[in-house]
Amino acid sequence: MSGEPNTLLAAAHAGAAQARRHGADAAKVVVSRSRGVDLEWRDGRLERVQERTQRSLSAELFVNGRYSASSTNDLRPEALEAFFADAVAMTRFLEPDPHRCLPDPSLYAGRASVDLDALDPTYDAVSSAERRTRVAELEALIRERNPELPIISVSTEISETRSQSARVHTNGFEGAREGTSFVLGGQVTVKDADGRRPMGWDYSVRRHRADLGSAESIARTAGARAAAQLGSGKLPTGRYTVVLENRAVPRLLGAFLGPLHGPALQQKQSLWEGKLGEAIASPLLTIFDEPHRVRGLGSALWDGDGFATHRRPLIEGGVLSTYLIDHYYGLKMGVAPTGGDTHNLAWSLGNRDYEGLIADVGEGLLIDRFLGGNSNGTSGEFSFGCGGRVIRDGRLAEPVAEINLSGNLAEIWNQLKAVGNDPDPESGSSCPTCVFEGVQLSGH
Amino acid sequence: MSDTLAHGLGYFGRFGVTEELLRAAFDRAMSTGADWAELFFQHKISHHLGLEDGAVNRAFGSVTLGLGVRVIKGDQTGYAYTEDLSRSAVCDAAATAAVIADGTARSGPVAFNVRPLPDRYPEREPWAEVGVERKMPILSRLNALAFERSADIIKVRVGFADSTGAVWVVDSDGRASFDHQPMAQISMSCTAERGKKRESNAANLAGREGFEFFTDQRISKLADDAVARTLFLFDASPAPAGALPVVLAAGSSGILLHEAIGHGMEADFNRKGISVYSDKLNQSIASADVTIVDDGTELGARGSINVDDEGVEGQRTVLVEQGVLRTYMHDRISAQHYGVAPTGNGRRESFRHPPLPRMRNTYMLPGPCDPEEIIRSVKRGVYAASFTNGQVMIGAGDFTFYIKTGYLIEDGRLTQPIKDTNIIGNGPECLRKTDMVGNDFQFDDGGWTCGKDGQSVPVSLGMPTVRVAEITVGGVNT
Numbered sequence: 001m002s003g004e005p006n007t008l009l010a011a012a013h014a015g016a017a018q019a020r021r022h023g024a025d026a027a028k029v030v031v032s033r034s035r036g037v038d039l040e041w042r043d044g045r046l047e048r049v050q051e052r053t054q055r056s057l058s059a060e061l062f063v064n065g066r067y068s069a070s071s072t073n074d075l076r077p078e079a080l081e082a083f084f085a086d087a088v089a090m091t092r093f094l095e096p097d098p099h100r101c102l103p104d105p106s107l108y109a110g111r112a113s114v115d116l117d118a119l120d121p122t123y124d125a126v127s128s129a130e131r132r133t134r135v136a137e138l139e140a141l142i143r144e145r146n147p148e149l150p151i152i153s154v155s156t157e158i159s160e161t162r163s164q165s166a167r168v169h170t171n172g173f174e175g176a177r178e179g180t181s182f183v184l185g186g187q188v189t190v191k192d193a194d195g196r197r198p199m200g201w202d203y204s205v206r207r208h209r210a211d212l213g214s215a216e217s218i219a220r221t222a223g224a225r226a227a228a229q230l231g232s233g234k235l236p237t238g239r240y241t242v243v244l245e246n247r248a249v250p251r252l253l254g255a256f257l258g259p260l261h262g263p264a265l266q267q268k269q270s271l272w273e274g275k276l277g278e279a280i281a282s283p284l285l286t287i288f289d290e291p292h293r294v295r296g297l298g299s300a301l302w303d304g305d306g307f308a309t310h311r312r313p314l315i316e317g318g319v320l321s322t323y324l325i326d327h328y329y330g331l332k333m334g335v336a337p338t339g340g341d342t343h344n345l346a347w348s349l350g351n352r353d354y355e356g357l358i359a360d361v362g363e364g365l366l367i368d369r370f371l372g373g374n375s376n377g378t379s380g381e382f383s384f385g386c387g388g389r390v391i392r393d394g395r396l397a398e399p400v401a402e403i404n405l406s407g408n409l410a411e412i413w414n415q416l417k418a419v420g421n422d423p424d425p426e427s428g429s430s431c432p433t434c435v436f437e438g439v440q441l442s443g444h
Numbered sequence: 445m446s447d448t449l450a451h452g453l454g455y456f457g458r459f460g461v462t463e464e465l466l467r468a469a470f471d472r473a474m475s476t477g478a479d480w481a482e483l484f485f486q487h488k489i490s491h492h493l494g495l496e497d498g499a500v501n502r503a504f505g506s507v508t509l510g511l512g513v514r515v516i517k518g519d520q521t522g523y524a525y526t527e528d529l530s531r532s533a534v535c536d537a538a539a540t541a542a543v544i545a546d547g548t549a550r551s552g553p554v555a556f557n558v559r560p561l562p563d564r565y566p567e568r569e570p571w572a573e574v575g576v577e578r579k580m581p582i583l584s585r586l587n588a589l590a591f592e593r594s595a596d597i598i599k600v601r602v603g604f605a606d607s608t609g610a611v612w613v614v615d616s617d618g619r620a621s622f623d624h625q626p627m628a629q630i631s632m633s634c635t636a637e638r639g640k641k642r643e644s645n646a647a648n649l650a651g652r653e654g655f656e657f658f659t660d661q662r663i664s665k666l667a668d669d670a671v672a673r674t675l676f677l678f679d680a681s682p683a684p685a686g687a688l689p690v691v692l693a694a695g696s697s698g699i700l701l702h703e704a705i706g707h708g709m710e711a712d713f714n715r716k717g718i719s720v721y722s723d724k725l726n727q728s729i730a731s732a733d734v735t736i737v738d739d740g741t742e743l744g745a746r747g748s749i750n751v752d753d754e755g756v757e758g759q760r761t762v763l764v765e766q767g768v769l770r771t772y773m774h775d776r777i778s779a780q781h782y783g784v785a786p787t788g789n790g791r792r793e794s795f796r797h798p799p800l801p802r803m804r805n806t807y808m809l810p811g812p813c814d815p816e817e818i819i820r821s822v823k824r825g826v827y828a829a830s831f832t833n834g835q836v837m838i839g840a841g842d843f844t845f846y847i848k849t850g851y852l853i854e855d856g857r858l859t860q861p862i863k864d865t866n867i868i869g870n871g872p873e874c875l876r877k878t879d880m881v882g883n884d885f886q887f888d889d890g891g892w893t894c895g896k897d898g899q900s901v902p903v904s905l906g907m908p909t910v911r912v913a914e915i916t917v918g919g920v921n922t
Contacts, residue, residue, distance in 0.1 A: 070505035097501035197839035372835030372844030373866040383866035385844035404918020442685030
């Protein structure tokens with residue numbers, strides 16, 4: 001890759017100087033590069049191979065009390081001159097904003113000295129021929145492990161990316177980082193008796209190639225998920241105890257956490273306004289933001305404001321511990337900023353595994369996927385499409401589809417009855433399987 | 445040299461692109477025996493302006509430039525892109541894309557030739573000539589209008605976006621197409637307060653036009669819609685839960701078509717056998733009143749294209765004719781697979797992606813029914829008026845769309861306002877149950893964006909009032 005982190009840092013410093021030369025009073029500049037490869041293999045043949053090489057420079061400019069943010073990937077010197085000249089000129093036309101400024105440099109202090117180990121040094125050690133072999137072998141394994149399935153098509157994929165970026169603020173902040181990511185996945189489409197063609201999938205995503213989940217596990221899980229949708233029926237409308245599988249939890253959690261952000265609060269579009277320090281969920285819900293997880297998918301030592309990140313509770317025993325307020329909205333709201341981002345999440349786990357939770361529930365519904373839907377962060381109302389399997393006598397029974405799960409964000413997390421011990425390793429939010437009582441489901 | 449080649453070279457020449465560079469790139473791309481290769485050059489300039497708390501005090505800009513090289517062998521695709529248009533970077537990308545094939549070299553284009561393109565988005569006031577200072581008053585005007593419309597409004601945000609994209613597609617058959625694609629978009633959100641209760645909602649508009657898009661009438665209507673939709677929510681309650689008849693209002697309920705049938709009719713899913721419509725061609729799948737088209741020719745519409753992103757002219761494609769499935773939406777790969785002509789649906793988000801079969805403006809033609817009669821026909825059901833988003837599982841056919849505002853229908857009349865309700869159904873089943881089609885077709889001018897395989901493309905929708913005899917409404921039963 002052309003451009004080690006130090007080269008990018010130099011380019012970011014040069015961009016910041018250029019911004020000032022063109023009249024910006026202050027600037028935040030990020031220079032980034034990435035390259036990667038994607039392979040898609042389908043039914044015995046390579047369907048698509050793609051190579052990606054990206055670069056960009058983005059600049060937030062503070063000009064005479066006014067603010068803009070621009071980015072470009074045309075990095076020819078003459079093009080960058082025009083880019084900064086145009087961006088500064090555009091900014092001068094805007095109305096002033098007294099809350100736009102760089103953070104006080106003291107707020108940059110305290111950066112943790114942790115090696116996040118985000119870069120796999122063996123990134124280049126695998127050849128394109130080896131990647132081709134891996135996707136082909138995964139397809140063969142999916143077919144081998146699921147001989148009973150009425151398979152129409154199997155596709156598998158590998159995606160590998162290496163990226164670098166450097167950030168410079170004109171009042172002293174600088175930081176550079178480098179990371180890799182690897183994805184191995186497979187999907188299997190099966191033919192149902194009624195003509196439907198449901199698909200089961202599974203994938204693994206990691207910072208280091210060696211940490212990826214096994215092909216064996218992907219092959220079995222994708223097949224099992226396809227099999228579990230065969231012969232889907234409908235569910236009677238009613239209130240149910242719901243076991244929400246770990247990989248589906250982020251949809252419901254994201255709707256819950258969204259209104260904690262500064263823009264929602266400042267724009268009076270948050271049902272959580274005035275709830276800091278109050279119980280907004282079941283006492284079983286404790287979630288920390290964990291930015292320093294080694295090899296974590298969401299790990300970072302600093303955020304978009306340049307603030308040092310640290311481990312902190314978001315919800316503790318159901319009580320709201322913090323809002324997510326960045327520098328700008330903090331000034332606008334007249335409160336201290338708390339950092340506008342979350343990174344990896346760490347949950348207080350229960351002591352039951354997935355099967356144990358299902359057994360405990362006895363009668364209810366497993367939801368293993370969401371489909372569409374939306375939520376209203378101002379009023380808390382939400383409605384999501386979903387599907388899964390009936391739980392009967394503590395075991396998974398027939399599959400069901402075409403269900404809607406509806407309610408209010410202020411209530412649903414109070415209905416949390418149990419938390420599993422199975423955080424999803426394929427996601428930075430590390431959600432475990434969760435059990436909710438009295439959930440409104442609509443079916444037939 | 446043809447005009448369009450000259451136009452493309454004239455535009456991209458400033459980045460160092462020459463006819464010699466094209467030939468060198470094709471030599472590399474065809475060096476392994478590809479059936480066909482293509483160069484997709486793109487330069488796009490986008491601007492966004494934002495108003496918050498009464499001030500237009502934030503602007504965002506982006507410039508993207510690059511070349512995507514695609515090499516095709518049968519159904520197989522090799523793809524690489526570069527953001528550096530130097531000779532060595534372009535030739536490297538072409539050689540990388542060529543790894544998909546493994547035969548002996550074939551020759552590139554002998555001569556470049558061009559067909560003239562239609563002009564479906566005449567840009568009377570091109571964005572390149574419109575400065576920030578002319579856009580700002582529009583945002584301020586919308587803000588003022590919202591506060592004038594209602595004393596309950598406490599917060600207003602406005603986002604104004606414009607872009608101009610130059611695309612130039614040159615293929616190994618020598619076909620060259622240069623297009624200039626404008627986009628205008630504006631969105632507005634409001635929060636209102638009554639006592640301790642707050643509600644927020646939004647409205648937006650978009651079209652492939654220049655600055656002339658922002659007429660006084662459009663601006664005024666946008667403010668009216670955003671405020672009315674926000675205040676509507678104070679009186680609205682959750683819908684009832686369960687399987688009910690649903691009447692979809694004319695216009696944006698075209699999202700039903702987009703999700704219930706549109707994606708499943710994209711030929712790549714059918715070529716792979718993984719769509720619920722894979723074996724339904726020439727079969728009756730809906731009532732004879734149902735005719736569905738995907739149309740890239742609508743003047744100035746958000747999903748319209750003079751030419752698709754692989755050099756095929758944008759066109760009007762009848763997907764379902766009087767209830768019978770007539771054709772899939774094709775790109776060049778699927779068209780070759782099925783032995784038919786491509787339908788101009790090969791679209792991509794940018795040079796960073798290979799094209800896929802994608803929708804343009806998808807709508808249902810008007811039918812025989814009076815919309816009032818459709819509402820009167822329902823004893824107890826839901827009337828869906830405005831929508832925010834939808835999703836589909838292509839193979840299983842299950843799809844959803846989200847109703848932001850609507851009404852209960854009781855004894856043939858609209859009664860209690862409802863809000864925030866998801867609808868879920870199965871595509872083929874829902875089409876079979878679409879049993880009344882209104883005569884009041886309406887094209888929607890909202891800013892719809894469709895996602896597939898991580899790529900977003902602008903689309904639009906349209907629909908007459910229709911009745912679906914039964915579909916699952918995600919409400920709450922008290």
